[in-house]
Amino acid sequence: MAGEGHEATASGGSAPPFDTTVAHVARVYNYWLGGKDNFAADRAAGEQAIKAFPEIGLSARSNRAFLARTVRFLAGETGIRQFLDVGTGIPSANNTHEVAQSLAPTARIVYVDNDPIVLTHARALLTSDPAGATDYIDADLRDPRGILAGAERLLDFGRPVAVMLMAVLQHLDDEDDPYRVTQTLLEPLAPGSYLALSHPAKDINAEAMARMAESLNKMMAEKVTFRDHAAVARFFDGLELVDPGMVQASKWRPISEAEAASPAALWAGVARKP
Ligand SMILES: C[S@@+](CC[C@H](N)C(=O)[O-])C[C@H]1O[C@@H](n2cnc3c(N)ncnc32)[C@H](O)[C@@H]1O
Secondary structure: OOOOOOOOOOOOOOOOOOOOOOEOHHHHHHHHOOOOOOOHHHHHHHHHHHHHOOOHHHHHHHHHHHHHHHHHHHHHHOOOOEEEEEOOOOOOOOOHHHHHHHHOOOOEEEEEEOOHHHHHOHHHHOOOOOOOEEEEEEOOOOOHHHHHHHHOOOOOOOOOOEEEEEOOHHHOOHHHOHHHHHHHHHOOOOOOOEEEEEEEEOOOOHHHHHHHHHHHHHHEOOOOOOEOHHHHHHHHOOOEEOOOOOEEHHHOOOOOHHHHHOOOOEEEEEEEOO
């Protein structure tokens, strides 16, 4: 659907239902991953970021690999059968329901994103194994109660749920109180639920990351706040981090030396609600 020849912004006709003249993170991230669902403004912002931090493409791939390892761990080793994946992104390889249902066909997955382009791809996220189920909610992470109300249509909060906040909390600035948002999402969930998150790091490759943040904040609709180790660790307050704790995303249970060596500029961890 995206690509050359679809740069129009007006509503109506065959124009896409979103503004393609301003870069949006879902499409910039898609560009870094080598996808085709992006427009000139997204590619320009993506390229500026690559100038600031040339390894951003590898870092984005490393984040996807962390996501897949996390879901495999949760579905395969902890028995989690329910996932709430907020900040889903444009479908890519190894979407949460694909990884989860390859191990546990009955797994139920609720996806949430606030970008209309992700909504237009929702069909690709709704290809559930018939034994399980998937749903998609068009909502903002800043409204955790609204997300919970929607998610409850498919998920049973009396049983453990894994909340996944992969590379999304950087789009909430401190005034949005991302810690309260995260706590609110976990509050009604049963003991034995999990929080899995990754977050761009302010203190890995610090100078390049600062340059990249500055560049993205000039060019992209969604602003970014990168956080350091201590600030990301706060998201896990009151929870039990599983081994190896909160680490660079590439160092969280890598399955190969190549994965472990990736220059991921993200902190990442998985923790259990006691
Ligand atoms: C960098 S992408 C990460 C995608 C995916 N979670 C991953 O890790 O591969 C961030 C996604 O979060 C979404 N997002 C940004 N701010 C959001 C908000 N306030 N509420 C919901 N989704 C948001 C964007 O639209 C985008 O799809």
